[in-house]
Amino acid sequence: MRLLLVESDKANANALIKTLKQSGITVDHAQTGHEAIDMLRHYDYDLAMTELQLEDLEGYEVIRRARKIQIQTPIIVVSGLTRAQAKIKAFHAGADDYITKPFDTEELVARLQAVVRRSRGYSTAIMTVGPLSIDLNAKAASVDGHPLQLTGKEYAILELLVLRRGNVLTKDAFLNHLYGGIDEPEMKIIDVFICKLRRKLQQFGAGSLIGTVWGRGYVLRDETRVTEPARGAPAGTTDHLHTLLQPSV
Secondary structure (H helix, E strand, O other): OEEEEEOOOHHHHHHHHHHHHHOOOEEEEEOOHHHHHHHHHHOOOOEEEEOOEOOOOEHHHHHHHHHHOOOOOOEEEEEOOOOHHHHHHHHHHOOOEEEEOOOOHHHHHHHHHHHHHHHOOOOOOEEEEOOEEEEOOOOEEEEOOEEOOOOHHHHHHHHHHHHOOOEOEOHHHHHHHHHOOOOOOOOHHHHHHHHHHHHHHHOOOOOOOEEEEOOOEEEEOOOOOOEOOOOOOOOOOOOOHHHHEEOOO
16 A cells, blocks of 8 residues: 655654555655645555645645545545544545544554545455455455465565556566665566566466566456556556567566
8 A cells, every 4th residue: 555644743744654654565755735635646555645734734734735626546634623513524535534633553454444445446355356366354366265465565566466457567576566766676576576486476376477568567367457557657658558468578
């Protein structure tokens, strides 16, 4: 999960970022409402989480402006305001959930995952694409009931592919997901991870699930749709994407 945290208080932001990263969530930080809207416009996030009291704008206004320009990223409000009217105002602005402080860390992460699942069309933590199933809670994957022995990075890549099934993901998107812009290795490492994943999937006859869109990136095959790369990805033609999908690196 790649999350945008909108929080003006640096100490609070750093504490929350540390907590979220311990749960395997990649976090980008925006200190102001205007910065948050700009980042949401130009980058693809699974989720945004905002405080209501910011340096320049109220969190309500950040949400309203994001929805006005058709940003569909799920947005959760985290606030110490507990009165019903604050929550109602947030939902009317376009928020997807409202979490009051103080909160339990496990509950917070569970609610973040639930919002992301629903936004991707899943109702439970068990997500299935063809013979492949992954369990978001257990961080485990299987093919036709056969467990896959995956490293942390391999699982993270597979989880992202499943959450974005049918969407072409660039190597840069994978690097951001895995490393969050910190000490990123060369881009070719993604080819290595994908190759290893395919070999493990192939053990149970599912090696062709991950397709290559030449010059663009990778996609988890979904017969219902194949869409453009995420916002911020390099531009290029996507004509006849289905004919470009290849099972090799």
